[in-house]
Amino acid sequence: DIQMTQSPSSVSASVGDRVTITCRASQDISNLLDWFQQKPGKAPESLIYGASNLQSGVPSRFSGSRSGTEFTLTISSLQPDDFATYYCRQYKSFPVTFGQGTRLEIK
Amino acid sequence: EAQLVESGGGLVQPGGSLRLSCVASGFAFSDYRVDWVRQAPGKGLEWVGRLRKRTESYTTEYAASVKGRFTISRDDSRSSLYLQMNSLGVEDTAVYYCVRVASSYSYDYWGQGTLVTVSS
Numbered sequence: 179d180i181q182m183t184q185s186p187s188s189v190s191a192s193v194g195d196r197v198t199i200t201c202r203a204s205q206d207i208s209n210l211l212d213w214f215q216q217k218p219g220k221a222p223e224s225l226i227y228g229a230s231n232l233q234s235g236v237p238s239r240f241s242g243s244r245s246g247t248e249f250t251l252t253i254s255s256l257q258p259d260d261f262a263t264y265y266c267r268q269y270k271s272f273p274v275t276f277g278q279g280t281r282l283e284i285k
Numbered sequence: 286e287a288q289l290v291e292s293g294g295g296l297v298q299p300g301g302s303l304r305l306s307c308v309a310s311g312f313a314f315s316d317y318r319v320d321w322v323r324q325a326p327g328k329g330l331e332w333v334g335r336l337r338k339r340t341e342s343y344t345t346e347y348a349a350s351v352k353g354r355f356t357i358s359r360d361d362s363r364s365s366l367y368l369q370m371n372s373l374g375v376e377d378t379a380v381y382y383c384v385r386v387a388s389s390y391s392y393d394y395w396g397q398g399t400l401v402t403v404s405s
Contacts, residue, residue, distance in 0.1 A: 210390065212391045212392060214330075214392070220397075221382055221395040221396060221397050221398050222330065222382070222395055223395065224391070224392050224393050224394075224395070227387070227389060227391030227392075227393070228389060228391065233393060265329065265330055267330070267332075267392070269390045269391065272335075272346045273332055273346075273348050273349065274320070274332040274335075275332065276329055276330040276331070276332070277329075278329050279329045279330075
């Protein structure tokens with residue numbers, strides 16, 4: 179199975195800050211990774227697919243990138259609505275696997 | 286807009302069975318692969334399984350943790366997806382989500398989830 183190691187597990191930041199979340203795959207997954215945002219008590223919402231493509235309707239302050247087996251989600255200027263938990267997911271092979279999640283909290 | 290609505294969750298005793306449903310609307314359900322993903326209370330996301338579409342012979346994939354106990358099926362005429370869960374254990378307690386798989390194999394739409402609690 180492909181392991182997805184997500185870091186940090188939690189981060190505190192302020193409105194307007196730039197935040198970076200990382201997922202590292204245990205083997206090559208090409209660009210087959212997406213990112214999700216989940217708020218308490220709600221279903222996840224899709225943010226980015228194919229490592230760097232924004233889903234329709236997602237604000238442009240969200241971006242994704244890849245360097246080898248390391249993937250990064252960047253929020254360029256945090257807004258109040260962005261405080262949530264973020265997950266990555268690889269879909270290169272079965273079983274599909276998720277990162278452990280990153281909780282983004284208000285400082 | 287695409288929408289997925291799950292139902293069928295509830296309290297079940299260990300060793301029992303439950304069938305979840307997911308009704309799709311706003312898109313041609315038969316054209317899409319669909320997954321089930323679950324989330325135990327306070328935990329992360331765990332993939333459960335996939336059901337492909339008619340042109341892919343409705344083939345399935347399952348996580349090792351549920352293989353042989355869970356069965357995914359669909360009724361395209363009803364735009365519905367099902368998850369039959371047998372031999373349930375306390376470790377199966379979770380919110381279960383159905384998720385649409387886009388042509389790129391990414392996830393684009395999630396249902397709101399249905400809670401399954403396995404307890405005596």
